[in-house]
Amino acid sequence: MAGTFRFTFGPWNIHEGADPFGPTVRPAIAFEKKLPLYRELGFEGVQFHDDDAVPNLNQLAPAQVLAAAKDVRRQLDAHGLTAEFVAPRLWEDPRTIDGGYTANDPACRQYAIDRSRQAVDIANALGTKLIVLWLAREGTYLREAKDSKVAVERIAAAIDVLLKHDPEIRIAIEAKPNEPMDHTYIPTTGHAIGLAALTVAPERVGVVIESAHAILAGLDPSDEMGYALACKKLWSVHLNDQNGLKFDEDRAFGAVDLRRALNQVRILDAHGYGNHGEWVGLDVKAIRTQKPEAALKHLRNSRAVFLRLLELSRGISQTRWAELVADRDYEELDMLILDALMGAKG
Ligand code: 3MF
Ligand code: MG
Numbered sequence: 001m002a003g004t005f006r007f008t009f010g011p012w013n014i015h016e017g018a019d020p021f022g023p024t025v026r027p028a029i030a031f032e033k034k035l036p037l038y039r040e041l042g043f044e045g046v047q048f049h050d051d052d053a054v055p056n057l058n059q060l061a062p063a064q065v066l067a068a069a070k071d072v073r074r075q076l077d078a079h080g081l082t083a084e085f086v087a088p089r090l091w092e093d094p095r096t097i098d099g100g101y102t103a104n105d106p107a108c109r110q111y112a113i114d115r116s117r118q119a120v121d122i123a124n125a126l127g128t129k130l131i132v133l134w135l136a137r138e139g140t141y142l143r144e145a146k147d148s149k150v151a152v153e154r155i156a157a158a159i160d161v162l163l164k165h166d167p168e169i170r171i172a173i174e175a176k177p178n179e180p181m182d183h184t185y186i187p188t189t190g191h192a193i194g195l196a197a198l199t200v201a202p203e204r205v206g207v208v209i210e211s212a213h214a215i216l217a218g219l220d221p222s223d224e225m226g227y228a229l230a231c232k233k234l235w236s237v238h239l240n241d242q243n244g245l246k247f248d249e250d251r252a253f254g255a256v257d258l259r260r261a262l263n264q265v266r267i268l269d270a271h272g273y274g275n276h277g278e279w280v281g282l283d284v285k286a287i288r289t290q291k292p293e294a295a296l297k298h299l300r301n302s303r304a305v306f307l308r309l310l311e312l313s314r315g316i317s318q319t320r321w322a323e324l325v326a327d328r329d330y331e332e333l334d335m336l337i338l339d340a341l342m343g344a345k346g
Contacts, residue, residue, distance in 0.1 A: 001272035008045035069125035088119035091136035139184035210238035238283035
C-alpha cells in the first residue's frame with residue numbers, strides 16, 4: 001500500500017541564523033507573516049511549540065492563553081492550514097535548567113508538568129490531538145547528578161499526568177541522544193517505545209522520528225522508522241540530514257546522503273505512511289550564510305527532494321529488485337540503487 005504525503009514544518013524552521021557562537025544574521029519574520037508562506041511552499045500543516053502559538057504564555061492567565069490559541073486557530077483556518085501537533089517548550093525557562101520532568105527540584109518538576117498540561121489545552125484550541133515531547137534536557141551533563149531509574153520513572157509519571165488530563169490526546173516522543181545534554185534518558189526510538197509501555201495508556205504513546213537524531217545515535221533513520229512502523233508507533237517524522245556525529249545540523253533533507261534519504265522515503269511509502277493522517281514534517285534550518293531573501297530554500301528543497309526520491313523509488317523495477325534479492329546478488333542490487341540515484345546513463 002503506497003503512502004500519502006502531506007507536509008508540515010514549524011515556525012522555528014524559518015530561522016534568524018543564531019548559533020551557539022554568534023548572533024542572529026537575518027531579521028525575524030513575524031508569525032503572521034510566516035503563515036502565508038506555508039501554502040506557497042507546498043505545505044499544508046503547521047507544527048507548534050506551545051509558545052509559538054501563544055508567546056509569553058507564562059505571563060498570561062489560563063483564559064488569555066486559550067483565547068490567544070483560538071485566535072491562532074482562526075488564522076490557520078483562514079490560510080487553509082492544519083495544526084499537526086503542539087510540543088511544550090521545556091528547555092528555555094530557568095526552571096528547566098536541570099531538566100523538566102527529571103529536574104532534581106520538585107518545584108521545577110511541577111512547573112514542567114503544569115506547562116505540559118497547558119500545552120495539551122493549547123493543542124485542543126488549535127484542533128489537534130497530537131502532543132510531541134522532545135525531552136531536551138531530560139538527561140545529564142554529569143552522570144552522578146541524577147538516578148537514571150528514577151529519571152525514567154519520573155518521565156513516565158509526567159506522561160501519565162498528560163494522558164489522564166485529556167483521554168483523547170496521543171503523545172509522540174521525539175528521541176534524541178545528545179545536545180543540549182551530554183546524554184539523554186530517551187536516546188532512541190526503542191527507548192521511546194519502551195517508555196510507552198511504562199505509562200497508563202501505552203496505546204496512546206508513540207514516536208516522531210527525526211533523521212538527524214537517529215544519525216547522531218549512530219543509527220540508520222530508515223531502520224528506526226521500520227522499527228516504529230512494526231510497533232505501529234510511527235505517528236510523525238522530522239526529516240532532515242546530518243553530516244556525521246557532530247552538532248545537530250538540521251540540514252535540508254537528502255543534502256548529505258541521498259541514498260539514506262531514499263531509504264527513508266522508501267520505507268514510508270512501502271508501508272502506507274500518511275494513509276491514517278500522519279504528516280511528513282521537515283525539521284530543517286537554512287544554513288547561517290544564507291541571505292534573508294533566500295532563506296526559505298531549505299524548505300522548498302527538502303520537499304522537492306522528498307517528492308523526487310518518491311518518484312525515483314517507485315520507478316525502480318520491483319521485479320528486478322526481487323530477482324536480485326532471491327538470487328542473493330546484493331552487489332548487483334547495490335548497482336541497481338546507485339544507477340537509479342545517478343539517473344539513466346547518457
Ligand atoms: C531538536 C528538535 C526540536 C523538536 C521540536 C518539536 C526545536 O533537535 O528537533 O526542534 O523537533 O521541539 O518537537
Ligand atoms: Mg525535530
